[in-house]
Amino acid sequence: GENVEQHPSTLSVQEGDSAVIKCTYSDSASNYFPWYKQELGKGPQLIIDIRSNVGEKKDQRIAVTLNKTAKHFSLHITETQPEDSAVYFCAAQKSGDKIIFGKGTRLHILP
Amino acid sequence: GAGVSQSPSNKVTEKGKDVELRCDPISGHTALYWYRQSLGQGLEFLIYFQGNSAPDKSGLPSDRFSAERTGGSVSTLTIQRTQQEDSAVYLCASSLFGVAGAPPDTQYFGPGTRLTVL
Numbered sequence: 515g516e517n518v519e520q521h522p523s524t525l526s527v528q529e530g531d532s533a534v535i536k537c538t539y540s541d542s543a544s545n546y547f548p549w550y551k552q553e554l555g556k557g558p559q560l561i562i563d564i565r566s567n568v569g570e571k572k573d574q575r576i577a578v579t580l581n582k583t584a585k586h587f588s589l590h591i592t593e594t595q596p597e598d599s600a601v602y603f604c605a606a607q608k609s610g611d612k613i614i615f616g617k618g619t620r621l622h623i624l625p
Numbered sequence: 626g627a628g629v630s631q632s633p634s635n636k637v638t639e640k641g642k643d644v645e646l647r648c649d650p651i652s653g654h655t656a657l658y659w660y661r662q663s664l665g666q667g668l669e670f671l672i673y674f675q676g677n678s679a680p681d682k683s684g685l686p687s688d689r690f691s692a693e694r695t696g697g698s699v700s701t702l703t704i705q706r707t708q709q710e711d712s713a714v715y716l717c718a719s720s721l722f723g724v725a726g727a728p729p730d731t732q733y734f735g736p737g738t739r740l741t742v743l
Binding site for chain 1: 629658666667668670673681716718724725727728729731732733734735736737
């Protein structure tokens with residue numbers, strides 16, 4: 515079955531710098547890759563997603579890139595702000611199968 | 626519009642007691658999912674509903690755990706004879722079409738129920 519690996523498990527960046535979180539997946543049939551942000555005491559919230567027919571998607575300070583050949587996808591956050599501090603989960607899913615989540619990355623934005 | 630809601634937000638119970646956790650999905654969403662999240666950990670899949678049927682119960686940890694969904698809407702997760710290792714946040718999510726949908730659709734999460742077993 516599908517397996518999703520997420521790195522790093524913890525990431526600290528200076529406010530204003532960029533943060534990058536990387537995920538790899540094992541099933542080449544996976545065609546949907548969402549990213550969720552979970553703040554303390556809350557449920558995960560979708561922040562951006564990408565489907566296998568595109569290589570990159572951007573929404574303001576957040577972007578996701580997908581390399582289908584290498585089976586990896588990454589979340590990029592530019593100009594980080596204190597409110598970006600949270601746990602981020604990547605996930606992969608293929609049609610007809612349940613979603614598989616990575617183990618999460620705890621992002622700390624340092625003042 | 627209204628998102629996924631869960632109740633109670635917090636539940637403290639004594640070991641051996643039964644608990645019921647409730648999830649109200651987004652109106653019109655046919656699929657509903659339950660996950661468990663232990664402190665500082667990832668999302669552990671428990672069960673998935675398509676309408677009122679549960680085609681995938683593979684994640685339920687033991688026969689003390691059960692879930693039902695009625696009217697294609699509200700779902701209840703029941704844990705019988707709770708144990709301390711059941712302490713966790715229980716998250717519910719819903720999606721419009723579910724696993725049967727092609728291509729996959731987005732899951733929207735509720736705020737979770739924090740269960741503490743003393």
